[in-house]
Amino acid sequence: DTGVSQDPRHKITKRGQNVTFRCDPISEHNRLYWYRQTLGQGPEFLTYFQNEAQLEKSRLLSDRFSAERPKGSFSTLEIQRTEQGDSAMYLCAGTEGLRETQYFGPGTRLLVL
Amino acid sequence: GQNIDQPTEMTATEGAIVQINCTYQTSGFNGLFWYQQHAGEAPTFLSYNVLDGLEEKGRFSSFLSRSKGYSYLLLKELQMKDSASYLCAVRDRQGSYIPTFGRGTSLIVHP
Numbered sequence: 001d002t003g004v005s006q007d008p009r010h011k012i013t014k015r016g017q018n019v020t021f022r023c024d025p026i027s028e029h030n031r032l033y034w035y036r037q038t039l040g041q042g043p044e045f046l047t048y049f050q051n052e053a054q055l056e057k058s059r060l061l062s063d064r065f066s067a068e069r070p071k072g073s074f075s076t077l078e079i080q081r082t083e084q085g086d087s088a089m090y091l092c093a094g095t096e097g098l099r100e101t102q103y104f105g106p107g108t109r110l111l112v113l
Numbered sequence: 114g115q116n117i118d119q120p121t122e123m124t125a126t127e128g129a130i131v132q133i134n135c136t137y138q139t140s141g142f143n144g145l146f147w148y149q150q151h152a153g154e155a156p157t158f159l160s161y162n163v164l165d166g167l168e169e170k171g172r173f174s175s176f177l178s179r180s181k182g183y184s185y186l187l188l189k190e191l192q193m194k195d196s197a198s199y200l201c202a203v204r205d206r207q208g209s210y211i212p213t214f215g216r217g218t219s220l221i222v223h224p
Contacts, residue, residue, distance in 0.1 A: 002157075031210060042117075042200050042214030043156065056211065091155055099144065099163075100210045104155035 004029070004094050004105035012111045013082055020078045021090055021108045029094025032075050033102060034067055036060070037089045049075060082112045117215035119201050124221045125191055133186045133218045135201030143204040146212055147175050147186045150198045159186070159199075188220075196222045 003026040013019050025032050031050050035043035046065065047057045051072035064082075069075040079086055089109050093102040116138040125131040137145070144163040148156035160168055162177035162184060174187040186199055198219050202212035 002155075033211070040216065042202070042216050045211055045213070048211065095210065099161050101146070101158050101161060102212070103158060107155050 002026075002094075002103035002105065004092060004103055006090075006092050006105040006108050008108055009106060010109045010111075012113065014113050015082060015084060017082055018078065018080045019082060019110065020076055021092075021110075022074060022076050023092030023105055024074045025092070025094030025105075027073070028096055029103070030072070031095040031100065032069060033093045033095070034075070034077050035091040035093065037091055037107075038087075043091055046077075079110075082110075084112045086110060087112045117201055117203055117213060119199075119215045119218045121216070122219045122221070124223065127191055127193060127222055127224050129191050130187065130189050131191060131220065133188070133199050133201075133220065135184045135186075135215060137182050137184075137201070137203045137215075139182070139203055139205035141206040142179055143206060143209060144212075145175075145177055145184050145204075146202040147173075147184075148200040148202065148214075150200060150217065152197070156200055191222050193222050193224070196220060 005024045007022045033048040034046040037043045045058050047067050049069040052069050064080045067077045089107045091107045092105045118136045147159040150156040160175035167176045172189045177184045198217040200217045201215040204212045
């Protein structure tokens with residue numbers, strides 16, 4: 001158990017609906033990352049925060065995606081007007097130590113019908 | 114950009130030793146990670162290499178050659194619970210904390 005939690009663990013939604021996911025890292029994690037993973041692929045970087053500042057966003061992150069980390073603790077990832085191609089596992093990771101090792105939460109599995 | 118290459122699938126026998134290779138082509142290098150991921154679960158950290166050589170941790174060891182753009186993960190005394198996907202991830206530039214993941218190698222351990 002890495003201490004990183006994500007909510008919900010599973011989400012089924014209809015195309016066109018908005019969804020929001022939450023990630024709670026542990027207090028030592030000053031950097032927080034969001035990834036998306038589809039079957040048979042490794043995690044793909046979406047965005048990351050250092051404290052409350054969003055420092056980098058992937059070109060994969062369309063304008064339908066937005067992420068926040070308002071107080072430098074928990075983070076939310078919102079997807080607006082979901083599409084079937086958004087179906088994936090959404091992973092959150094916090095980093096620790098000099099090596100900046102990433103510790104992942106259990107993920108939120110999204111299915112868009 | 115980055116190119117990280119791992120075999121898609123490997124099989125091995127319980128009790129044996131298996132070596133999972135990872136090759137990468139990056140413009141820079143700032144560390145390589147190995148993660149284990151069981152089906153339907155999140156990746157869990159196994160090892161980190163930033164200097165050439167072998168890092169040993171129990172049944173698992175990881176090797177790095179920066180000049181060859183090559184790493185391997187060595188698993189000894191295989192157990193059935195080692196059946197999982199093994200992900201190689203590389204940070205490609207100084208000052209960047211973002212690793213890029215390979216597609217993973219699915220390891221199947223059979224009795």
